Amino acid sequence: MERTAQNTEIGFIGTGVMGQSMAGHLMKKGFKLHLYSRTKSKAEPLLSQGAEWHDSPASLARKSNVVITMVGYPQDVEEVYLGEQGVIRNAQTGSLLIDMTTSSPSLAKRIEREAQERGMLSLDAPVSGGDVGAREARLSIMVGGSREAFEEVAHLLSIMGTNIVHQGAAGSGQYTKMCNQIAIASNMMGVCEALIYAEKAGLDPSTVLKSIESGAAGSWSLSNLAHRIIKGDYAPGFYVKHFIKDMQIALNSAEEMNLKLPGLALARSLYEQLAQMGEENSGTQALFKVLQKL
Incomplete structure (x- = not known):
């Protein structure tokens, strides 16, 4: 019905x-x-x-x-x-x-x-x-x-x-969402590092995005969240604290499968540092603040 x-x-x-x-x-x-x-x-x-x-x-x-x-x-x-x-x-x-x-x-x-x-x-x-x-x-x-x-x-x-x-x-939706979060976790590190690299090279990050966001590097995070980072906008579309929760679910699930996910483990550790900086209620793009300090 x-x-x-x-x-x-x-x-x-x-x-x-x-x-x-x-x-x-x-x-x-x-x-x-x-x-x-x-x-x-x-x-x-x-x-x-x-x-x-x-x-x-x-x-x-x-x-x-x-x-x-x-x-x-x-x-x-x-x-x-x-x-x-x-x-x-x-x-x-x-x-x-x-x-x-x-x-x-x-x-x-x-x-x-x-x-x-x-x-x-x-x-x-x-x-x-x-x-x-x-x-x-x-x-x-x-x-x-x-x-x-x-x-x-x-x-x-x-x-x-x-x-x-x-x-x-049952459970397949959640497993699929974990695939989504695993892909985002490493991608978000790449987005932040690309912007930091652009700045260090003396480039205008907004102009750089015009070249790379529609090419092979393109992603939802690059097209949507990179622009927020450049503006200093760290308001949550998705909370850091909830992303940490998701990554832990994925790591726990991977452990049950005897599967190692080193990229996800690194991202989780960096986001935990971000939360310790008092940014747990910021958006996931605030990862930029951690990588900027390294």
Whole structure:
């Protein structure tokens, strides 16, 4: 059964930098929205547009037949879904649960098992694209879970993103997001080092970008975040603290596979130095500040 605005009430948990935009797109398409967030003030813009506030995930789950989460850390995901006042213990039979947080693949598999035991479907559907992608509904969405669940809500995901791919069974979305973060981690080091090198060589970094961002060195980070670095703009599209979390998930997962990822390990250590400098709430492009000091 396709979930339409006529037969669907969506519970959205997490209205931070990205979640607020994502939830807003669903409201604009006519979906009734129920909200829960640890900080109610972050939900006020959506509440003023008609969304309904709930004081707990349990209350929200009872009123929704699709629940979407976009929270911070795997422990938050576990609490929201599996706790006493969590979604799975309180949602309606037949509900479909979509976790869009970047989290642990093993936790995604556990959520699916427990959801199925209570007659629900679940998907892990982490995203890439940052604040800009969320705001412009251009997110890349990587989905794990059953084909049945994916087909029921693919049109909902298309309201928030433009590149929606079903990757396979539960956990596959999270594994794919780890591939994304591994690629970004080393690429971000390269972006920062290229700008530092350009400055040291007496070049204008903005002019350098005109030559290299559309060539073989091109990447999303080079085209979007390098310009922010040049302007001294380190505001978060994606928080340093959350990127460190993602890299640790990837390293833990790689260890389970007996896989060494030296580039990722180096990036994680540099980002930890950045956090120790008090930059954990800055955007990932703030890595420039660490490399500049070396």
